[in-house]
Amino acid sequence: MLADKYADRVAAIFAKYPDKRSAVMPLLYLAQEEYGWISEEAMAQVAELVDIDPTQVKSIAGFYTMYSEKPKGKYWLQVCTDLPCALRGADEFHQELKDYLGVEEGGTTTDGLFTVEHVMCLAACDKAPMLQCNFHYMENLDMEQMKQFIEEKRAEAAREKANGHEE
Amino acid sequence: MENILLRNRDVPDIHEFDVYEAHGGWSAFRKAVSEMSPDDVIKTVLDANLRGRGGAGFSTGRKWSFIPKDEPIKYVAVNADESEPGTFKDRELLEHNPYQVLEGSMLCAYAIQATAVYIYCRGEFWDIAANLDEAIEVLREKNLIGENILGTGWSCEVYTHLGAGAYICGEESAMLSSLQGLLGQPRVRPPFPAQKGGGLYYEATVVNNVETLANVPWIINNGPDAYKELGTPDSPGPKIFCVSGHVARPGNYELPLGETFRHLLFDLAGGPADPEKSFKALLPTGASGPVVPITEEMLDIPMTYENLIDLDSTLGSASFIVMEEGTDMVWAAYKMAQFFKHESCGKCTPCREGTFWLLQVMTRIIKGEGTIEDLATMENAARQMDGKSLCALGDFATSPILGTLKHYRHEYEAYIVTDSGAGEQKQLSAGKKAVAVKQ
Numbered sequence: 295m296l297a298d299k300y301a302d303r304v305a306a307i308f309a310k311y312p313d314k315r316s317a318v319m320p321l322l323y324l325a326q327e328e329y330g331w332i333s334e335e336a337m338a339q340v341a342e343l344v345d346i347d348p349t350q351v352k353s354i355a356g357f358y359t360m361y362s363e364k365p366k367g368k369y370w371l372q373v374c375t376d377l378p379c380a381l382r383g384a385d386e387f388h389q390e391l392k393d394y395l396g397v398e399e400g401g402t403t404t405d406g407l408f409t410v411e412h413v414m415c416l417a418a419c420d421k422a423p424m425l426q427c428n429f430h431y432m433e434n435l436d437m438e439q440m441k442q443f444i445e446e447k448r449a450e451a452a453r454e455k456a457n458g459h460e461e
Numbered sequence: 462m463e464n465i466l467l468r469n470r471d472v473p474d475i476h477e478f479d480v481y482e483a484h485g486g487w488s489a490f491r492k493a494v495s496e497m498s499p500d501d502v503i504k505t506v507l508d509a510n511l512r513g514r515g516g517a518g519f520s521t522g523r524k525w526s527f528i529p530k531d532e533p534i535k536y537v538a539v540n541a542d543e544s545e546p547g548t549f550k551d552r553e554l555l556e557h558n559p560y561q562v563l564e565g566s567m568l569c570a571y572a573i574q575a576t577a578v579y580i581y582c583r584g585e586f587w588d589i590a591a592n593l594d595e596a597i598e599v600l601r602e603k604n605l606i607g608e609n610i611l612g613t614g615w616s617c618e619v620y621t622h623l624g625a626g627a628y629i630c631g632e633e634s635a636m637l638s639s640l641q642g643l644l645g646q647p648r649v650r651p652p653f654p655a656q657k658g659g660g661l662y663y664e665a666t667v668v669n670n671v672e673t674l675a676n677v678p679w680i681i682n683n684g685p686d687a688y689k690e691l692g693t694p695d696s697p698g699p700k701i702f703c704v705s706g707h708v709a710r711p712g713n714y715e716l717p718l719g720e721t722f723r724h725l726l727f728d729l730a731g732g733p734a735d736p737e738k739s740f741k742a743l744l745p746t747g748a749s750g751p752v753v754p755i756t757e758e759m760l761d762i763p764m765t766y767e768n769l770i771d772l773d774s775t776l777g778s779a780s781f782i783v784m785e786e787g788t789d790m791v792w793a794a795y796k797m798a799q800f801f802k803h804e805s806c807g808k809c810t811p812c813r814e815g816t817f818w819l820l821q822v823m824t825r826i827i828k829g830e831g832t833i834e835d836l837a838t839m840e841n842a843a844r845q846m847d848g849k850s851l852c853a854l855g856d857f858a859t860s861p862i863l864g865t866l867k868h869y870r871h872e873y874e875a876y877i878v879t880d881s882g883a884g885e886q887k888q889l890s891a892g893k894k895a896v897a898v899k900q
Contacts, residue, residue, distance in 0.1 A: 310620045312662055315642035319625055344642070357644050357806075358625030360584045376546040377748065377796040378705035378782050414628065414803055415546040416585050419705035419782075420712045429587040 296324060296339050304343065318344050318354055322361050331362045359413065360429070367402040367409035369447060372426050375412040378419035387423040388412055390437050395444070407451055408444065464715045465679050465691075465699045466672065469558055476592065478599045481560040487605060489678035490564050493571055494613050497681075502572040506677060508685035510697050515540060515631075515670030516746065516777040518696070518766060521677075527655035528573040528665045536666040537570045538640065538654075539580040539674060541589075542624055542631040545747035546800060547780035550701040551671035553713050555582075555589045558675075559596050563619070565674030567606065568681060570617045573667055577618045578606075581636050584625040593621050628804035632852045633668040635806065637661045646808040647852040672701055692717040696766050700779050704730045707740070707785035716764075718776075723760035726783065738785045742868070745769055746777025748797045749857035751864030752790070755783075774864070790869040791827060791876055794861045798823045801858035812855030815846035819862060831877050836866060 297304060307320045321343055325336040332355050334348075341348040355361040362370070373388040392410050395403050402409040418424045421433035432443075469475040469484055481487070493502050507522025528535055539562070543551040554562055570578050582590045597619050600606045608616045622640050629635045630645040633654060639645035640661060652659030660666025676698060680688050689697040696718040702725055705711045709731030716725065726732065726740065733740055740755040751774045753759065762768050769776040784793065802820040807813045822839050825831045843859035850856075866873060 310622075313641060316622070316640060318642040319623065319639070322625070323623065353644060354642070358584070358627050360626035376800055377744075377793055378547045380796055381706040381782070381784060381788070382711075414626075414800060415544060415548075417543045417549045417552045417583070419547050419549055419703070419780075422705070422711075426585055429585060431585075431588070 296321070296328060296336075297343060299328070300324060314344050315346060318346070318351060319358075322351070322355055326361060331365045333363075365402075367407050368451070369408050370428050371408060371410045372413035372416075373410065374414070374416045374418070374422070374424055376415040376419075378415070379422035379424065382422040384423045387435065387437065391440055394437065394441060405448070405451065407447060466554065466561075466675050466701055467713065467715045468679075469561070470553075475558050476556075476560070476596075478560060478596070478603070481558070485682070486560055486678075487564055489681035490567055490571070490605065491611070493568055493681055494611055494615075499572050499574055502568060502681065505685055506572070506680060509680045509688040510685075511673065511676055511680060511688070512696060512698075513670055514672035514676075514700065514778070516545075516749075521669065521673055524655060524669070525569065525572050525667055527653070528667060529657065530574070532657060532665050533576075534662075534664045535573050535575045536661040536664055537566060537573065537575045537578040538633075538637060538661050538666050538668045539566050539578065540631060540633065540636060540668055540670045541580055541582040541586060542636055543586075543671070544583055544628040544631050544804075545749060545778055545780055546797070547705050547744065547747035547782040548703050548778050549705075550703050550713050550778075550780075552586065552589070553701075554671055554675050555586065555593070559589075559593055561675050561678060562671050563593070563596060563600065565677040566619070566669075567600075567617070568677045569667055569669060569674060570619075571615070573665075574615060575617055575667070577620065579640055579661065580619070580621045581630070581640055582621055582623055583630070584623050587623065590621045590623050597621070627806070628800075629806040629852070629854060632854065634659075635852065636668065637666065644806070646806045647850075649851060693719045693763075693765050693767075702764075703778075703780040704783060705781070706743075706783040707734045707738075707788070708732070708783050709734050709736075718765050719763045721761050721763055722755070725764065725781070726755075726760070730783070733785050735785060738787065741784050741786045741788050742790070743784065744782040744861070745774050745779065747780040747782065748800055749853075749860060750775045750777055751860045752793075752868060754868050773867075790865045790872050791823075794865040795820075795823045795827050797861035798858070801854065805854060805858070809850035809852075809855065811846045811849040812858065815842055815855060816858045818842055819858065823862070826873065826876050829876060829878060831873075833874070833877055835877075836870070836873055840866065 307317045321340045326332050329336055337351040338348050341351045375384045375388050395408050397410055400411045418433055423435045424433040474480045503522055503525045511521040512518040513521055541551055566578050606619050624630045627645045630639045632647050634648035635645045654660040654666045654668050657665050692698050699715050699717050702714045714729045742752050742754045744752055753772050753774045766776045798820045802816040805812045805816040822835050839862055843863050846855045846859050
């Protein structure tokens with residue numbers, strides 16, 4: 295349970311705000327960090343902590359695009375395809391990335407490593423094509439770089455599996 | 462001109478407290494709290510005629526002066542929810558020089574005697590918020606925030622809050638609701654944020670954009686007269702122009718208002734990315750304003766709020782999305798229709814339904830299935846949306862379509878199959894694109 299496992303962090307979140315309800319967003323992030331996505335069960339935990347109805351938590355989780363209500367790959371790749379990035383080849387980059395990984399929009403590779411989807415403007419239009427990987431920016435990209443990144447992560451996962459400790 | 466807002470962009474490690482301080486950092490704040498009353502700070506910012514850099518251009522000093530003095534709880538809410546396509550200035554300021562923004566925020570906090578500052582970062586500014594949190598701890602150690610700041614008897618805390626991916630939260634009242642753990646949707650005004658009942662937790666609150674606050678330390682150190690020497694009388698001071706799209710050097714460029722388009726697009730941004738091509742058009746305020754065709758005459762016009770209005774557009778946040786010749790303007794408008802349909806928060810019917818229908822019709826057109834009547838339908842729908850919602854998102858959503866229809870109507874007509882067969886060619890090339898883009 296988040297409340298027990300992360301008692302200090304939960305307390306620090308509540309200490310920031312005069313109203314408990316403000317903690318709902320940071321707590322949803324904490325739940326996502328812990329479980330990889332936000333399940334009904336996680337929402338119920340957040341609801342209990344904030345002392346609101348689970349339905350209210352669900353409406354918050356559904357309103358924002360950065361909360362995922364279904365499991366994602368270990369690397370969640372969100373490619374910006376809005377106009378400024380698209381003018382610099384983001385649509386083609388996005389398509390090539392999906393083709394290389396063999397996934398449809400929003401899909402996850404069968405090894406569970408990569409999810410690819412498009413996302414709205416990330417305020418990095420001067421560094422297109424770009425994406426965020428688990429909320430960290432990767433900028434000025436081309437497919438060669440991406441292939442290298444993907445293969446590194448695949449090799450890393452294979453090593454971990456061989457060593458018997460999957461994350 | 463020397464940079465003011467980006468003056469330290471080439472200083473290595475300016476994000477570290479000691480480096481920022483060695484470059485004059487916190488001298489404005491120390492001066493303000495030791496030599497100036499809170500009202501003096503407000504008056505200085507008012508005299509400088511600093512106007513909000515988030516897009517609306519409201520007088521910052523006036524905004525601060527609205528805060529009632531006798532309220533025990535007052536807030537500063539810093540708007541770092543930079544989400545407009547084409548805008549990336551606040552990101553550079555926060556990423557590169559966070560203390561400059563923190564100092565400006567604390568000057569505002571002192572001026573209104575705020576009890577706390579909340580910095581609302583868009584969720585994707587995950588790393589930026591983490592760095593700000595570290596900087597805030599350094600400031601607490603230095604007694605520049607926290608209890609009894611520098612012995613003045615005034616106490617003020619600073620916190621970051623992360624959004625989670627919603628363009629609408631850049632709208633100030635939606636941002637405040639989001640911070641309160643409610644849905645990020647605009648509120649009915651009045652009461653305005655500066656009034657009791659309208660702000661954060663319904664207390665009096667100043668909401669300022671990152672770039673606006675980054676101006677304040679310089680103004681306090683150099684005075685309003687020096688500030689007003691830059692730019693135009695109506696819009697003094699420097700502005701960061703974000704340039705993206707088909708230019709050789711996309712990026713942030715700081716200029717006083719009143720320089721020409723040519724200077725920005727050619728001298729600074731390096732001209733067209735493909736030197737064989739010429740520029741076709743630009744969107745001066747991201748996705749939210751009407752398109753401006755680029756012509757030889759237009760390039761020599763000084764960039765001011767007033768002149769952009771004369772060009773039937775708006776300067777707004779000065780985020781220039783530049784397009785070269787050959788760019789399909791129907792496709793560009795379609796991209797933006799997708800954006801606004803996705804980002805409408807759903808609270809007001811004209812915007813929720815209007816953005817949906819505009820995208821439906823745009824999709825039909827770009828697939829080559831549109832009719833000539835569809836153009837009038839979109840113009841009619843846009844009229845039904847304009848000015849009919851609680852915030853400006855619904856108005857913004859109409860701009861890219863109305864602007865491209867006005868200047869590039871023939872490109873829309875080329876998509877439409879007529880008796881003469883025109884449009885078939887277009888339909889084929891557009892078909893591929895339409896498949897690549899999603900709703």
